[in-house]
Amino acid sequence: MSGRADSDTPPETRVEPADAPQDADADEETGVAGAGGTAADRAAETAETAETAEDEDAGADEREAHRARWAAVCTGVVLALAGLAAALLRLTGSAPLLVAAAYACGAGGCALAAVLGSRGRTRRALWLLVAGLMVMALGDQFD
Template structure:
């Protein structure tokens, strides 16, 4: 094992891939890694797919957060009108507030945090239901 972190393989650049005289040398040096460097359409399709996936994740987080917020608020109103202890509607309202914050996080593009907020909000509502 050598102490140097530098690789013996030189990186393949776009210029080397486009120049027919050096493309074969670049492929030999990189071990055949330069085969797909000039394929810009494939990379553009991947970028569009990534943007579409991110957009769907944001909409899913916003929609789920809004739905759980409405459900939590409705449950809090129904439980407060009944003979349930005060802790039950408070738990539903708190869970709805956490789900509302998840909808905001999802709209901002923070979908992982939104997912965990949705889970936490639903767990708070379920825990409040156990006190009934």
């Protein structure tokens, strides 16, 4: 297969001599002597940067957990309402009582999943939602 080779620029290939004198007080990024301040100042900057990064990571994890809780609650409520509506429709129709009971039980499981999701138990809520939907689908098979 013919074509153009990688168009990325090559890495810098300049080799620094090992015996080149290096200033102990030179800034690591700029290489200018005295630009970075004392070693204590640089250590303090590094510690502040690390703390800020940890705070940002914790904030991101907290936002993800909050989103997962809301997703579990909203999904559980919507599926519980849909299951209750289906159960009421099956009760008023000519379907067997077992079908309406299956929809009602599945809706109860989804409602319980919404409660668990609001308390932060999102994995258990997910499995309870799946189980509730399976019960509703099984009840629909008896119709």
